[in-house]
Amino acid sequence: MGFYGDLLRSPGERSAVGDPIFTADDIGPGLEVHRLLAWWPDAAWVDRKVGPPETSTLVRVLGAAQTAIPQLSGSRLFGGLAQRALVFDLKQFRRYQQGPHPRAEARTAVGKLITAESRVVTEQAVGSVIADQALASMPHHQARARVIFDSPLGIANLIFDRLAPTPRDRSGTWPSSDDLVGMNVADRSDVALEKYVRPRFGPREINDVANNCAPAYALTAYLTDELTGAAIAGGMHAG
Template structure:
């Protein structure tokens, strides 16, 4: 049974449990080595995979993801999240011109301008326009489609056994993992490690969490003894709110790391000594 459960982020719809685990485990092991501990064996690590829930059903002559463009960015969550990414990218990358007040009111004009500017950023370098729009839609679908949301959380819950001590979650996966743990108040997890997490993005994600925040504070995802470590790169546009203690209380331990050109990459986060130390702490005897 898995002592460590990993939860992936967006844009993994054409991957699977085994291929993702082959990518994640060496990086996770490296992080633990940097922290001065013996890496957890791959047999003790499991990947909670939900990416296929976003994959369009295959049909004859269908190839890959839908061919989205700026005109497919819908009002509401998708527009707001895209503009949030644009603002943050402009704040951390001088190559990106920020949005003007008039731009924020125009669709699809604002979406087109945002995508054009984001294509110039280091953070989104190499990401095709249609893929970026598809990523936006994964976030909005998770937050708005009840059945999909429940199915994704169920994938995480199914991986957590009495032997599980650590959950490591990246990007949108941190939202899925957080909600799954909140729905399992008696779970055995000792350490939650979130990397590149958008959980603290106000109005777009934080206020839409299940269970909903109370008086501006999110629920604690387990017993009081749970140690939650949140790791963010300063240049990570997705991890907009770097300090999650503002949203979830002073118990959250926050760390700022430097992933270089790979600010949001899960493997860059996992090789970090601070991430490895958080995982090691959850696996150790207490």
């Protein structure tokens, strides 16, 4: 299992003491607030208790964050995730996207685990962004299946357009040779936002949209999906 959490923390924070006690006031401008506001309509669609954002609210970007955080953290989409954890996730996301050193170091940490014996790479959430870019930089790896869960790879301006290598003609770099099978498993109520990444990566990508009401970042429902098992088994027995 690749670990890169320490690379996405601000200096002075220690993993052992848990998440910093963030509030909505700590949400920064730019990537943090824009990803939060991208989640809001999906949360309202999944959970009727969450009021949808109004156009006038979204215009006041940072002010909208004050309204969005308490609604999203208590929504079914995020499975009751604490407000401080939700804000902490936004900050980790921004640090990875904007900091060249954390990005490179995280890809290196994951890439070291993909050896000549690796046949299947499973990826979740932001980890799918890191692992896909690690695979794309390793043209001679032997992996035969890449299975991603709850992935934000398809979100255009926040994620996809910022990938390295940079997408060309709206097409992302396939992270391997033609032998690799890609399986993207999304849940109708997860935080992936853009469920279908096949338009971004081409016909070798298979999409499976499940309906298992998985809480945010929970893996069990994804790992017990039939197509997930088939993709993993196929990669283990290929070549």
